[in-house]
Amino acid sequence: MSTSPVSPLEQQTEDALREQQHEQTHDRPIGLWRGAWRRLLRRKTGVVGLVIVGVLIIVAAFAPLIAPHDPTQDFLSEEGSTRRDPPCVHVFGCDPEKPQHILGLDGNGRDLFSRVVYGTRVSLSIGFITVTLAFVIGSALGAIAGFWGGLPDNSIMRVMDVILGFPALLLAIAIVAALGPGLRNTMLAIAVVSIPAYARVMRASVLSIKELEYVAASRALGAGRLRILWSRVVPNALTPLVVIGTLGIATAILDAAAFGFLGLGAQEPTAEWGSMLARERNQLFSAPHLVFFPGIAIMITVLGFNLLGDGLRDALDPSLAD
Amino acid sequence: MPQYIARRLLFAIPVLFGILVVTFMLARLIPGDPCKSILGEKATAAACEAFAENKGLNDPIPVQLGIYIRDVAGGDFGDSIRFSRPVSQILVERIPLTIELSLTALVLALLIGVPLGIISAMRHNSAADVGTMMFANIGVSMPVFWLGLMLIYVFAAQLGWLPPSGRLTAGVVSIPFYEAWGWTVQPDTFQFRVVEFISNHYLLNSVITGEWEVFRDGVKHLILPAVALSTIPMAIIARMTRSSLLDVLGRDYVRTARAKGARERRVVAKHALRNALLPVVTIVGLQMGALLSGAVLTETVFGLAGMGTMLFEAITARDFPIIQGFTVIVAAAYVVINLIVDVSYAYLDPRIRLE
Numbered sequence: 266m267s268t269s270p271v272s273p274l275e276q277q278t279e280d281a282l283r284e285q286q287h288e289q290t291h292d293r294p295i296g297l298w299r300g301a302w303r304r305l306l307r308r309k310t311g312v313v314g315l316v317i318v319g320v321l322i323i324v325a326a327f328a329p330l331i332a333p334h335d336p337t338q339d340f341l342s343e344e345g346s347t348r349r350d351p352p353c354v355h356v357f358g359c360d361p362e363k364p365q366h367i368l369g370l371d372g373n374g375r376d377l378f379s380r381v382v383y384g385t386r387v388s389l390s391i392g393f394i395t396v397t398l399a400f401v402i403g404s405a406l407g408a409i410a411g412f413w414g415g416l417p418d419n420s421i422m423r424v425m426d427v428i429l430g431f432p433a434l435l436l437a438i439a440i441v442a443a444l445g446p447g448l449r450n451t452m453l454a455i456a457v458v459s460i461p462a463y464a465r466v467m468r469a470s471v472l473s474i475k476e477l478e479y480v481a482a483s484r485a486l487g488a489g490r491l492r493i494l495w496s497r498v499v500p501n502a503l504t505p506l507v508v509i510g511t512l513g514i515a516t517a518i519l520d521a522a523a524f525g526f527l528g529l530g531a532q533e534p535t536a537e538w539g540s541m542l543a544r545e546r547n548q549l550f551s552a553p554h555l556v557f558f559p560g561i562a563i564m565i566t567v568l569g570f571n572l573l574g575d576g577l578r579d580a581l582d583p584s585l586a587d
Numbered sequence: 588m589p590q591y592i593a594r595r596l597l598f599a600i601p602v603l604f605g606i607l608v609v610t611f612m613l614a615r616l617i618p619g620d621p622c623k624s625i626l627g628e629k630a631t632a633a634a635c636e637a638f639a640e641n642k643g644l645n646d647p648i649p650v651q652l653g654i655y656i657r658d659v660a661g662g663d664f665g666d667s668i669r670f671s672r673p674v675s676q677i678l679v680e681r682i683p684l685t686i687e688l689s690l691t692a693l694v695l696a697l698l699i700g701v702p703l704g705i706i707s708a709m710r711h712n713s714a715a716d717v718g719t720m721m722f723a724n725i726g727v728s729m730p731v732f733w734l735g736l737m738l739i740y741v742f743a744a745q746l747g748w749l750p751p752s753g754r755l756t757a758g759v760v761s762i763p764f765y766e767a768w769g770w771t772v773q774p775d776t777f778q779f780r781v782v783e784f785i786s787n788h789y790l791l792n793s794v795i796t797g798e799w800e801v802f803r804d805g806v807k808h809l810i811l812p813a814v815a816l817s818t819i820p821m822a823i824i825a826r827m828t829r830s831s832l833l834d835v836l837g838r839d840y841v842r843t844a845r846a847k848g849a850r851e852r853r854v855v856a857k858h859a860l861r862n863a864l865l866p867v868v869t870i871v872g873l874q875m876g877a878l879l880s881g882a883v884l885t886e887t888v889f890g891l892a893g894m895g896t897m898l899f900e901a902i903t904a905r906d907f908p909i910i911q912g913f914t915v916i917v918a919a920a921y922v923v924i925n926l927i928v929d930v931s932y933a934y935l936d937p938r939i940r941l942e
Contacts, residue, residue, distance in 0.1 A: 310724075427609060432917070434880030435898060439910075442902045519730060523884055526732045527899065542733060546888075549736055550744045560733030568728035575724075 297504070297581075304580035311576020317569030325385040332379035336536040340364070341374035348374055349545075349552040369554045372545055377555065380536040381562050387537045388566055391452055391521040392514035398456035400510050403463025408502070410464065411471030412494050422468065425461035433458045434520060441529045448521075448537070451530040455520050459513055466509055470502030504581050512574035515567045522563045538563045588933075592926065599922040606918040607659060610911050611652055655911075662777060664912035669904055674912040677897065679780050682916065683787035684754060685894035688885065689878040691809055692817035693871070700821040701867065704828025708863075709855060711833060719825055726822030731881050735815040735888035742811060750808050752890035754789065759804045761786075764795040812889040816881050820874045827870045832863040861935055868935065872928035879917065 305311040324331055340346045345363045350370040353359040368377035406425075410418040428436065440454035474480065475498055483497050524530030525539025532540070538559040545555035630638070639645045646654070658665060664674035703723075707716040743751035755761065763786035765772055772779045786792045790809070793802040835841065836859055844858045845851075882895035894913065901909035933939045 430606070430918075430921075431914075432876035432880045434883065435902070438883075438899060439902050442905070515728065519728075522730050523732065526730075526884065527887065529903075539730070539732075542736075546736055549740055553740050553744075556733070556736050556740070560730060560737070563730050563733065564725070564728050567730075568724060571724060571728050 301577070301580040305576050308576050308579055310572045311580060314569050314572030314574070314576050317565060318573050321385055321389060321566055321569060324382060325389045328382050328386055332376075332382040334376040334379040336380045336383040337375060337534045338379075339374045340366070340370055340376060343374075346370060346374065348372060349548060349555060351552070352377075352554055368558050369552070371541070371555055372548065372552075377558060380541060381538070381558055383536040384538045384541065384559065384562060385566070387448075387531060387535060388518050388521070388563070391448070391455075392518045392566075392570065395452045395456040395459070395517040395521070396510050396513045398452070399459040399513065400463055400506065402456075403460040404467040404499075404503075404506055406460070407464035407467025407469075408471050408494060408499055411468035412475060412490075412498065418468075421464065425464050428458060429461045431458075434523065437520065437524070438527070438529065441524065446529040446532065448531040448535065451521055451524045452517075455517050455524075459517070462509055462513070463506060466505050467502055470505060471498055474498050474501050508574055508578040508581060511570055511577055515570035515574065518563065518570070519567050588930075592930070595926050595929075596922075599919075599926075602922065603915065603918055604656070607656060607911075607915055608652065610914040611655060615648065615907075659915065662780075664915070665908040667901075667909050668906045669901075669909075673775070674908045675780055676775075676783075677909060678894075678912055678916060679784045680787060681892065681894045681897045683784060683789075684891055685879075685882050685886070687788055687790055687809065688812055688816060688891070688893060689875075689882055691813040692878065692881075693820065693874070695813055695817040696821035696824055696874075697871070699817075700824030701828050701864075703821075703825040704867075705832060705855065705860070707825070707829040708832035708836065709851070716829075719829070723822040723826045726818045729818060731815055731819065732884045732888050734818055735812065735885055738811045738815055739888070749811055751811075754808055754891055755801065755804050756808075759801055761789045761792055761801050761805075762796060762798065763787075764792050767796045812885045812891065815888070816878065816885045819877065819881065820871075823870060823874065824867060827867050828863065831866045832859060835859045835863040838862075865932060865935055868928055868931050872924055875921065875924050 305315070334340075341348065343364055346366075348370065349372055350363075350366060352367055352369040353363050353365055354367050355361055355365050359365065366376050366378065368381060371377050371380065406421050410421040431439075437451075437454040437458045440457060441450050444450040444453065471494075475493075480493060480497050483493050488497070521530055522537075522539030522542075525537045525541075526543040528540070528543060530540060531537030533544075542556050542559040545552060549556050644651070655665070662675060664678070666672060667674055667677055670677065703719045707719040710716055739751045742749045750756065763782070765782045765786060770782070772782055789805045790802060793799070793805060832855075836855075838859075841854060841859055844854045849858075879895065882893060883899050884895070885891075886893045886895040887899070897909065898913050900906075901913070
């Protein structure tokens, strides 16, 4: 640790003082997001999460450059390659005669490393798309419920209660069963079951914000209801939703992998980690690498978003930090 | 207290009724013709008509609902469409395994998660604290099915310490306690279902009958799935215990206790812990849904014929009676668990009065 022992409390006071000085020396005060960004960078968990997520986004964006092969290319005809070949890295003493596949080959003779790399694209899209969907619908419903109250509030929130009454994964399975298996329906189902979380938090924020003085001031100035809701209330209610959204990406990726594992999610030949793992689970004893690596990829991705979410929570709401 | 519990259970009846109606409606909303799914795609119109008449599907929906509720009130959940067997019999066969599995997982999660949280809070920012929090972060990020497969690979395939799947080794048979005691129970009666339900908890049954061989075998088979299922709740419980205890340790009454000269152990055990455990109890109650979802995956990985796999199969095969039966049972379990959570609040914090 550092040479001068500093207690967490002193550290916090110091941070606060520094921010104050900063505000005094500069004309413009630090905005919420800029301040949050600085606090995020000061926390180890937040930084680790940020780095993991950043690397994953780069991997997803440049997958064709990083992956040595096409994820669907069949190597069974290649000399020296057999089905479910274990990892072979020449630098680590693998026979130079054998073709190099750093994570080995899968049951169809495809390069596992390339598939895992391309899987990043699938999983990140699943995370972002489902959360965007749930975020937009959920927070719109929550904002309407909180702002208008009365009948819209009651009818929306009772529906949310019904959704929350079922175990999330099982309800999502029921939705996919009704719509048919596949990646798109999986994303839809996961989005639907996560809507209530956003609706509830948005509603609670809106309820407390709409009573604040600046909203009253806006109303006194003659702003319309929609304008007040859209430009005065909603922007200030977004903070907790950003945290839930980040953690929600982690949950969505994990759930989508579970769907892939159960055979309801992504279908062949899509390189999705959960279904890759499920296809080879019966070969666990003879080819453990085919189960191990996709699982590690899921874990690192989920961990990254979880850490980032935790970091953001601490950064956006210092009162919650422990 | 008994009065309170009785009233809560009474209030649960309308809730369960509502859930019954909602599941009934939802099951009818799922697209697909039950006739085609049972008699096959080539069923003639006449055969389908007879089938619908026979199963009461031609009655108006409210009448069907009324009949269904009457039957459920009498303990009859109808017959499974796929297996043509009473749903209540299937419930009795499948639920005990899941109860044993999730209870073991929950106990493991509490026995390890709570002490880990306490140690982290007491030694805030120490290596133990950082290690525990790292474990907790990784724990909530791990796919249950992957962890299960890795446990099988290490402890069953490589080390050979534990069996990779199943509930009992082939050849080991759990003799129901009522048979061991020479009771004669009429099959397909309510009594039969009750004794079957009890004896299908293999661990419990083997303790009753004293078959320690079966007990040991059952425990061996239960360890890996229970560990896999317990990881996420364990991580969540450890985090919750830690942050809640950290919060309580900063309170005035804890400072007072320290100022009196009480030892740190005593301060934590007597003054802080009880208050810190309240949010943990809430979390444990909320984990039940997650445990059931996790059971679907864990049972699939370990080849266990429990409620999770049954429900998954029933949903994908559109076996309405089974889905409805399970949903009602799960909802009833929620009611009971919430009641237990509320009662334990009152036990942990005497300021909370149940009325």
